[in-house]
Amino acid sequence: MKKAALITFTSCFGCSFEFLNLRDNLLKVFEKLDFVDFKLVQERNVEGYDLVFIEGGISRKNEIPEIRGIRKRAKVLVALGACACNGCVMTLKNYRKDAEKQVYGKNFFGSLPVKGIDAYVKVDHYLRGCPFFRHELLSLVKSLLIGKKWKEKDYDVCMECRKRDNDCFLDGGEPCLGPISRAGCKAICPTNEYPCVGCRGLAEDRNLDRFLKVIREMMEKKDIKKKLEMYGLYDKIKVEEAWKKLK
Ligand code: SF4
Ligand code: SF4
Ligand code: SF4
Known part of the structure; x- marks a missing residue:
């Protein structure tokens, strides 16, 4: 069985929950993929993964070596949801000076401008949207399992x-x-x-x-x-x- 993971960076966790919302289809996915790392389900230490879904964008320094390390250990890496694909609504803070200070006050700890993960690593597939779309996830997983090419839509x-x-x-x-x-x-x-x-x-x-x-x-x-x-x-x-x- 293929080793899979859903790893979360800066996000609202909505895509993790959307994954669980697959309901009956989720069981079908879990039958084919062994989720060794998925915060809402289980976490086991493994050397590498066949397939990794990344939820969330990059907004902190420590996340950069982390995402690079995961990329090295993943055969296929998928950006799951708008945060991982392009930073999503969190990128609003990139345009507003002092947004963090206004929200966190004295507890302000500083963060990087928010970016999608492809600013730091190569992404093999994008499952876009906030949250991602279930039918696209299922079609991607199916294609990967049978070795078929998968291409996202390029039109509007x-x-x-x-x-x-x-x-x-x-x-x-x-x-x-x-x-x-x-x-x-x-x-x-x-x-x-x-x-x-x-x-x-x-x-x-x-x-x-x-x-x-x-x-x-x-x-x-x-x-x-x-x-x-x-x-x-x-x-x-x-x-x-x-x-x-x-x-
Ligand atoms: S129509 Fe599609 S692309 Fe546009 S906001 Fe809604 S989900 Fe996103
Ligand atoms: S893409 Fe939307 S639902 Fe998914 S983690 Fe980001 S903000 Fe949450
Ligand atoms: S056809 Fe009109 S309403 Fe529909 S997505 Fe395009 S601009 Fe929006």
């Missing part, structure tokens, strides 16, 4: 949204990040009448130029920036020509 959320015949927020003059966000969530937010906020990161196949022109008619540039900061998209977009040209 709008493609999935249109298939569901949802009314479009942008058509109604409401901002929605679907056109630049990576699909794979089956457009769960717009389907439930919430605009997309980009928790799955940027779609590779995106038209940023066109999206910014449309959304600029609804919002000031500073407010677009705030929207993009929520899930760390701003860091990637601010270097693109389309953003630099936006007035």
